[in-house]
Amino acid sequence: MSAAVRWPAVELDPVARLRALAASLPWVSLEEAVIEAPFARVWSYIDDMERGVPQFEGNVRRIEILSREGERLALRSFGPGGFAMEVEAVLRPGWCVMRGRLGEIGMAAAPVGPSATRFAHFEGSRWLGRMAKPLFRHFVRRDLVRLAALATSDGKGTSPS
Amino acid sequence: MKSPKASPEAAWIRAQRRSRTAFARPMLSAAVAMSESSRRASTEQGARSPAEVPGEPPAASPPLPGVQVSAEREDELVRSAQRGDALALSALVDRLAPFVGRICGPIALEHGEDAAQEALIAVLRDLPALREPRALYGWARRIAAREAVRHARAARRERPLGEPAVLPAPGDPALARDVRRVLEGLAPEQRAILMLRDLEGLSEREAAALLDVEQGTVKSRLSRARSAFKRRWSS
Numbered sequence: 528m529s530a531a532v533r534w535p536a537v538e539l540d541p542v543a544r545l546r547a548l549a550a551s552l553p554w555v556s557l558e559e560a561v562i563e564a565p566f567a568r569v570w571s572y573i574d575d576m577e578r579g580v581p582q583f584e585g586n587v588r589r590i591e592i593l594s595r596e597g598e599r600l601a602l603r604s605f606g607p608g609g610f611a612m613e614v615e616a617v618l619r620p621g622w623c624v625m626r627g628r629l630g631e632i633g634m635a636a637a638p639v640g641p642s643a644t645r646f647a648h649f650e651g652s653r654w655l656g657r658m659a660k661p662l663f664r665h666f667v668r669r670d671l672v673r674l675a676a677l678a679t680s681d682g683k684g685t686s687p688s
Numbered sequence: 689m690k691s692p693k694a695s696p697e698a699a700w701i702r703a704q705r706r707s708r709t710a711f712a713r714p715m716l717s718a719a720v721a722m723s724e725s726s727r728r729a730s731t732e733q734g735a736r737s738p739a740e741v742p743g744e745p746p747a748a749s750p751p752l753p754g755v756q757v758s759a760e761r762e763d764e765l766v767r768s769a770q771r772g773d774a775l776a777l778s779a780l781v782d783r784l785a786p787f788v789g790r791i792c793g794p795i796a797l798e799h800g801e802d803a804a805q806e807a808l809i810a811v812l813r814d815l816p817a818l819r820e821p822r823a824l825y826g827w828a829r830r831i832a833a834r835e836a837v838r839h840a841r842a843a844r845r846e847r848p849l850g851e852p853a854v855l856p857a858p859g860d861p862a863l864a865r866d867v868r869r870v871l872e873g874l875a876p877e878q879r880a881i882l883m884l885r886d887l888e889g890l891s892e893r894e895a896a897a898l899l900d901v902e903q904g905t906v907k908s909r910l911s912r913a914r915s916a917f918k919r920r921w922s923s
Binding site: 534535536537538539543544546547548550551552615616617622624625626631633653 | 769772773774775777778779781785786788789790792793794796797800801803804805808809811812813815816868871883887
């Protein structure tokens with residue numbers, strides 16, 4: 528036997544990876560949904576962060592991209608009431624993790640065939656701790672419903688792409 | 689836009705504003721205390737205690753295509769991830785996911801994805817209790833191999849082994865093909881020892897410690913596994 532033999536390795540998709548990442552942040556709430564829309568359409572709302580994310584992420588009213596270097600982004604996020612927060616993010620197809628002073632957000636997607644997408648989303652705040660998990664669970668579920676509605680609608684006036 | 693009054697959103701906004709001002713310091717202290725508490729709980733409850741790790745020789749980090757990262761930077765990455773830095777965790781997931789996938793695949797075969805998922809969750813969940821950052825990959829290897837054997841054993845109980853299919857001969861170009869069908873004819877413990885010794889390059893002592901068996905057991909199991917593999921490969 529040699530290393531030339533191709534052993535059957537396993538590749539975990541972004542959703543599986545996000546589940547694992549969330550397991551290491553005990554203060555975040557993670558939820559998943561299968562959205563009946565192609566991966567490219569669903570991910571377009573995350574990929575076009577400035578126009579797409581505020582459409583479904585209830586705690587974000589506006590996003591400004593301050594700088595971008597490869598997958599790394601520096602952002603300024605404006606929450607409800609105009610509260611601004613500096614955020615660092617990693618963004619690539621199927622994977623987005625954000626870290627601000629007060630909280631963390633994660634999103635991942637993987638195709639389920641040609642016309643559906645498994646989407647995972649977490650939010651949480653280490654400052655608020657585990658006590659706030661039910662609140663964040665509510666936020667995350669609300670965001671998933673909004674994203675699914677956007678991605679499965681006819682797209683008029685909603686798709687960022 | 690809905691009014692934030694008396695809604696969960698309003699609670700979040702108020703909490704954010706408070707944390708910026710007078711309540712910031714007490715909240716941070718509470719968060720740190722809570723984090724420490726959860727870390728202790730994780731160590732006490734974890735079935736795969738990373739406290740076992742310091743005795744194990746540090747394993748080299750897996751190579752990253754096109755990326756040269758110093759050992760010091762890797763250590764700092766692990767420490768940041770242990771502190772709950774989401775971006776450091778994201779980078780660590782990029783390294784660990786293929787690593788556990790490479791171990792779980794040959795052992796658990798069609799259940800490799802489940803095994804890799806659970807192994808990765810276990811590694812990251814218990815990460816704060818890991819004392820030595822450079823022991824990360826040795827510790828992750830141990831968890832992945834045990835998780836893969838557990839899944840493969842469960843699968844074998846559900847479905848007894850069948851006859852192996854026709855296999856490529858050694859030296860044949862087919863050697864580079866998928867060896868899944870050969871491995872299917874072996875027991876999970878044999879697949880684990882083959883993978884750890886012949887693919888990961890562990891010594892008998894290291895493999896014995898990782899699989900929690902005697903060194904003599906590793907030796908005999910490896911001998912049987914190699915014979916079975918060669919027999920099936922050349923039949």
